[in-house]
Amino acid sequence: MNIAVYWTFHDYVEGGQNPIGEWYTNDLSDAGRFGFDAALKNAARTKSELGWSGFKYLQGEPSKEKIWQLDFRADGRQYRLLGVFRPGRQAVLLIGCYHKGKVYTPPNAFDSAIKRAKAIREKKTGVTTSERKIRLDF
Numbered sequence: 001m002n003i004a005v006y007w008t009f010h011d012y013v014e015g016g017q018n019p020i021g022e023w024y025t026n027d028l029s030d031a032g033r034f035g036f037d038a039a040l041k042n043a044a045r046t047k048s049e050l051g052w053s054g055f056k057y058l059q060g061e062p063s064k065e066k067i068w069q070l071d072f073r074a075d076g077r078q079y080r081l082l083g084v085f086r087p088g089r090q091a092v093l094l095i096g097c098y099h100k101g102k103v104y105t106p107p108n109a110f111d112s113a114i115k116r117a118k119a120i121r122e123k124k125t126g127v128t129t130s131e132r133k134i135r136l137d138f
Helices: 019-026 030-044 109-121
Strands: 008-014 068-074 077-086 090-100 103-105 127-132
Touching: 008 019, 008 030, 008 109, 019 090, 030 068, 030 077, 077 109, 090 109, 103 109, 109 127
Parallel strands: 008 090
Antiparallel strands: 008 127, 068 077, 077 090, 090 103
16 A cells, blocks of 8 residues: 655754754653654645644744744643755754743744754755654554
8 A cells, every 4th residue: 555645854953963863762752752753644644734733834033934833742741843844845843842831842942943944044064954754654
C-alpha cells in the first residue's frame, strides 16, 4: 500500500547542534515523542498545511519571518512546534516548546524561532537543516 506524502520536515541545525533532535530525545517523554511523530505523520500526509492539526501562523512583532505552529498534546501539556516553510513543501522545525495559558517554555521560544528563521533565510555560516525521517508505520 502506497501512502501519499506531500511534505518533508527538516530540523534546524546550527554549529552541528540540532536543537529539535535534542528536544525530542532529552525533553519529551515516550508519550511526547509519540505525539510529535503522530503530528508530523498526519501533517506529511495532508496536502495543505491549513489541514494540519492546530496549525496557525503566529502573531507578534512584525518580521519577515512567517512563523507557524503545529500542536500536539501529551502528558497533560500543549506542545508546539514552531517553524517556517521553504519552497517545495518543505517545513523547517525551528524550536519545540510547550505552553500553559499564555506562558511558553522556554519563555523566549518565539524570539528564538524568529532568529533561527532569519539565520536560514540569510544563509548564515554554520546554519543548515537536516531532513527528519517521518514514521508512517503506525
